[in-house]
Amino acid sequence: MNITSDDARVRLLEAALDLFTEKGYAAASVSEIVRRAGVTKPMLYYYFKNKEGIYSELMAQALTDFKILLKKYENVEKDVYIQINNMFRDIMNLHAARLKYARLIYAMVYGPPQGAPFIDFEEYHAIMAEMLNKMIRKGVENGELEDVVTEDFTTVLLSVLFFCMDTQIIKCSCMMDSEDVSRITGKLFDKIIIKRGEG
């Protein structure tokens, strides 16, 4: 069967994403989701197990692209500053492009589950921290960076990245983009870079 963007299933997912983002899992009702999708309620139960099922489907979609992006920077051997810069740029751009999904994830990370199924976001946080630690250690080993306390520098870098991501989530007076991230982390690296990578 030919799946198009007009399909009921796709419209249901879009409506659910909108309403979960606007209102949260508990406050977004099944009735409202199907109304916005333009179908009747049993249709939701035809395509998904239940309310929790459509939510999990959305979460799976939200995390897929992020996993792919992380895999791209898994094994960095040199030009650590440039690679970290590129990775942060890619993360910020993906984040900006998928803001609705990002809002959904933020709500689950920082807020209570409100009856939504559990997803371990800390796993991704730990993966990112470990990747940065590896990259920075490699940079020190390569002589690209001066010897720093890797964990603390990783903390500062992640802090800046997350802060800038946050400014796109909350209605912030100073919204920041990937150029802001590059500029600020560039200044941080300037204090410890010994030799820049080729580029």
Added chain:
Amino acid sequence: MNITSDDARVRLLEAALDLFTEKGYAAASVSEIVRRAGVTKPMLYYYFKNKEGIYSELMAQALTDFKILLKKYENVEKDVYIQINNMFRDIMNLHAARLKYARLIYAMVYGPPQGAPFIDFEEYHAIMAEMLNKMIRKGVENGELEDVVTEDFTTVLLSVLFFCMDTQIIKCSCMMDSEDVSRITGKLFDKIIIKRGEG
């Protein structure tokens, strides 16, 4: 009438704080709040206007201490590094002591309102950013700090502070406290301090 911690009103507030923190505004029902408080439902409507009213009362309590703390550091004229260090320590300690309230606020800042009344948390964010900008400019004027782009340095400092606060909110593998904040921001200042304050 003698108000004690066993009073129905206090027990209702405590139960509401627990349930709003655990489940979120929408998913925490009035029935559950009064059940946990050990009273009947009309009691909640006797002490508060409605569900929204008890929530707003909790928010007011949560923000009061934070406002007092910010006022304490409103007008800093010298020893900028030490003052910022002290302010961050106080914020981290208040945060750690009021984690339940902090969780409630985080859920509202990063998640959808879920029908809860609107509170402008961005105001506090902007106030903190402006305070730090002022302090850092004052430090540069005093010759305590080398000339930096104030906004960027403020961004990095706030990033580290919020990151460490975040690690206490989410179930994080590396929970950070005020000493971590002091150590990391100390390293950041070491790169730009010209003359330390007395003490």
Added chain:
DNA sequence: CAAAAAACCTACTTATCGGTAAGTAAACCC
């Protein structure tokens, strides 16, 4: 063309929601 599958519907279920009406009991005050 008929059967099967897919996609959809109406009508309905049970349970719980936020909230209130009307009342009772205890404490207080004149």
Added chain:
DNA sequence: GGGTTTACTTACCGATAAGTAGGTTTTTTG
């Protein structure tokens, strides 16, 4: 002692929640 106020109760309201039974219509397939 009686009236008032405070603190509390039971019983109930209308509305909406998530979800399903049983059916119809449309599309696909042999």
